[in-house]
Amino acid sequence: MADTITLDVARYGPETDSEPSFQSYEVPCREDWVVLDALNYVKDQLDGSLTYRWSCRMGVCGSCGMMVDGQPKLTCAVPLSDYAPGPVRIEPLQFFPVVRDLVVDINDFLEKLRKVQPWIVRDEEKPIAEGEYRQTPAQLEAYKQFSMCINCMLCYAACPVVGLEEEFTGPAAIALAQRYNLDSRDQGAAQRMETLDEHDGMWGCTFVGECTKVCPKNVDPAGAIQLYKVASATNWFKSMLLPWGSK
Amino acid sequence: MARNPTPLMWTLFGAGGMLSALLFPIHIFLLGLAFPLGWLEGPSYESLHALVTHPITRLYLFAFISLPLFHWAHRFRYTINDLFQLKQGTGIVAGICYGAALVGTFTAAYTLWTLS
Numbered sequence A: 001m002a003d004t005i006t007l008d009v010a011r012y013g014p015e016t017d018s019e020p021s022f023q024s025y026e027v028p029c030r031e032d033w034v035v036l037d038a039l040n041y042v043k044d045q046l047d048g049s050l051t052y053r054w055s056c057r058m059g060v061c062g063s064c065g066m067m068v069d070g071q072p073k074l075t076c077a078v079p080l081s082d083y084a085p086g087p088v089r090i091e092p093l094q095f096f097p098v099v100r101d102l103v104v105d106i107n108d109f110l111e112k113l114r115k116v117q118p119w120i121v122r123d124e125e126k127p128i129a130e131g132e133y134r135q136t137p138a139q140l141e142a143y144k145q146f147s148m149c150i151n152c153m154l155c156y157a158a159c160p161v162v163g164l165e166e167e168f169t170g171p172a173a174i175a176l177a178q179r180y181n182l183d184s185r186d187q188g189a190a191q192r193m194e195t196l197d198e199h200d201g202m203w204g205c206t207f208v209g210e211c212t213k214v215c216p217k218n219v220d221p222a223g224a225i226q227l228y229k230v231a232s233a234t235n236w237f238k239s240m241l242l243p244w245g246s247k
Numbered sequence B: 001m002a003r004n005p006t007p008l009m010w011t012l013f014g015a016g017g018m019l020s021a022l023l024f025p026i027h028i029f030l031l032g033l034a035f036p037l038g039w040l041e042g043p044s045y046e047s048l049h050a051l052v053t054h055p056i057t058r059l060y061l062f063a064f065i066s067l068p069l070f071h072w073a074h075r076f077r078y079t080i081n082d083l084f085q086l087k088q089g090t091g092i093v094a095g096i097c098y099g100a101a102l103v104g105t106f107t108a109a110y111t112l113w114t115l116s
């Protein structure tokens, strides 16, 4: 194995560039390095102006997502040597506006998350004196998988519908909505359904399934969306057959 | 909230997809390959006719023709929208696709009803 590898890194500075360009850096290709280590090497040793996000370095914080050779990846989780002999292309997550270099603007994503009300919604809170809301292990199991999301947005960068339809709520946010819907303490499913049942909410999804493939936490957002479609269809038939029973 | 027909269309789409995936291969194998190529001995005209005119078979054939048409309509509609990145006119595309499935459904219903 060669002991160095070339990184072709997308660079963009809003003050100076009208569009992104690539810059190449030659870095050591060490067996024990992940792609993020190579970027940190560039920043420390070669070019301090390179801008990117990262924090935990262990697949927990979800901030180091980038396109590595065209695929959305957590750069702290992919070995650099997987891409030897290189060169390897590093770009910001696709379908997001770029702020600088590899940093993308996540405001639209955060807004979509907020829209699905990702918190426990109660019609009425029970008095504190009555104690906490208890849950059995089975009730926890019902939503646990969907609660593992780290908001890394890889699924957005993988989804062709996200690229085509700006309004589409997108995989992670729908999975998160499902996480609360399936929580035995929650009563907000009807409110969330109203947001998501709009055409652009979830029906834009054509079940491509890429979101589930790229998810580093096995959240299975595609499965969550399918579950949601079934729930919506069930509601629809109920409201047709028993118009007085539903809101 | 009675309303947006998308959930209904999606249900028909799902049902049609399931039917086609499960039953089309059997029909194609039997009627398209095995009987004409003589791998299996086909039924006589009379017995096939008797089978097809049985009310249950008529119902079966109706679902077998209609639901996959809706499957096609839904999928084709989204393919067109995404392929041409339509922002406007998506209603027209939907109308044409589901309309065609409806026409097919009525034709099937009429044919199966009047078959004697």
Ligand code: SF4
Pocket (backbone or CB within 6 Å): A148, A149, A150, A151, A152, A153, A154, A155, A156, A171, A172, A175, A211, A214, A215, A216, A217, A218, A219, A220, A221
């Ligand atoms: S669902 Fe998976 S890919 Fe999408 S943001 Fe959450 S952890 Fe990342």
Ligand code: FES
Pocket (backbone or CB within 6 Å): A054, A055, A056, A057, A058, A059, A060, A061, A062, A063, A064, A065, A074, A075, A076, A077
């Ligand atoms: S740095 Fe936290 S997930 Fe990669």
